[in-house]
Amino acid sequence: MEGIEHVNVNQYLGKKKFATPNKKDKVKKTVILGVAGLFIGFVNGLFGAGGGMLAVPLLTMVAGLNTKRSHATAILVILPLCLVSAVIYLSKGVYDKDVFAPTILGVVIGGLMGAYALKKCSNIALQILFYGVMLFAGLKMIF
Amino acid sequence: MKSLWFIICGVLGGILAGMGMGGGTLTIPLLVLVLGVGQSLAQTVNLVAFLPTGVLALGIHFKNKLVDVKNATAILVPALPASVLSSIFATDLDGQLLSKLFGVFLVVTAISSFFVQTLKKA
Numbered sequence: 001m002e003g004i005e006h007v008n009v010n011q012y013l014g015k016k017k018f019a020t021p022n023k024k025d026k027v028k029k030t031v032i033l034g035v036a037g038l039f040i041g042f043v044n045g046l047f048g049a050g051g052g053m054l055a056v057p058l059l060t061m062v063a064g065l066n067t068k069r070s071h072a073t074a075i076l077v078i079l080p081l082c083l084v085s086a087v088i089y090l091s092k093g094v095y096d097k098d099v100f101a102p103t104i105l106g107v108v109i110g111g112l113m114g115a116y117a118l119k120k121c122s123n124i125a126l127q128i129l130f131y132g133v134m135l136f137a138g139l140k141m142i143f
Numbered sequence: 144m145k146s147l148w149f150i151i152c153g154v155l156g157g158i159l160a161g162m163g164m165g166g167g168t169l170t171i172p173l174l175v176l177v178l179g180v181g182q183s184l185a186q187t188v189n190l191v192a193f194l195p196t197g198v199l200a201l202g203i204h205f206k207n208k209l210v211d212v213k214n215a216t217a218i219l220v221p222a223l224p225a226s227v228l229s230s231i232f233a234t235d236l237d238g239q240l241l242s243k244l245f246g247v248f249l250v251v252t253a254i255s256s257f258f259v260q261t262l263k264k265a
Binding site: 039042045049052069080117 | 146149150153154159161169170172176178180183184185186187188189191194195196197200201209211218221222223224225227228230231233234241242245246248249251257259
């Protein structure tokens with residue numbers, strides 16, 4: 001199942017060469033990951049978010065990981081980035097305990113709920129909902 | 144009473160994050176648009192809130208051998224200094240401008256991700 005998914009994605013996106021790596025392709029892959037990494041780090045530091053949304057497709061398409069491994073590996077990427085940014089933001093005095101405490105509590109609770117809910121329903125409706133919300137939120141922030 | 148609203152915001156944002164759909168995506172706009180929190184503060188809260196969940200999740204993923212350390216490192220080595228740089232001047236940016244930029248980022252990501260995903264499924 002994993003192998004089929006891997007080949008399908010690569011064929012569809014025209015990056016079939018990564019399916020059979022040789023030395024030159026491995027170097028190319030590392031460079032692409034590195035350049036994308038610059039962008040991911042920059043964005044995550046600037047916005048305090050968004051690294052995951054960029055890292056997952058990057059890992060899927062360039063590193064050729066399957067969905068599960070992409071998501072899992074993305075966390076290894078984002079965690080240090082968020083830690084570093086958090087330390088810098090906090091050191092600049094950006095802090096308000098009245099906002100921090102309840103929100104963080106909520107996020108932890110919501111996170112557990114979401115992780116549980118994911119098992120129950122993973123389908124295209126979810127994606128539409130998610131990207132719809134993201135689009136709406138984004139537009140609201142611009143205007 | 145206001146604390147309850149922050150908790151609700153966190154829950155909503157957390158649910159999306161728990162489903163592997165990007166943590167800050169909902170949390171930050173909710174905090175900024177609905178609760179009038181400053182952009183930098185909202186971002187900091189989001190960053191800090193992710194840390195415990197991220198650590199726990201990562202532990203589980205390592206146990207299940209799902210983490211590809213080599214590829215993660217290839218991304219992280221340049222990403223870390225880039226993050227340090229942008230974090231340092233992010234807090235000095237005007238909050239409104241940052242909010243708008245973040246909004247642009249969300250819109251672009253939503254549209255492109257949606258198309259990439261539906262392309263994959265098709």
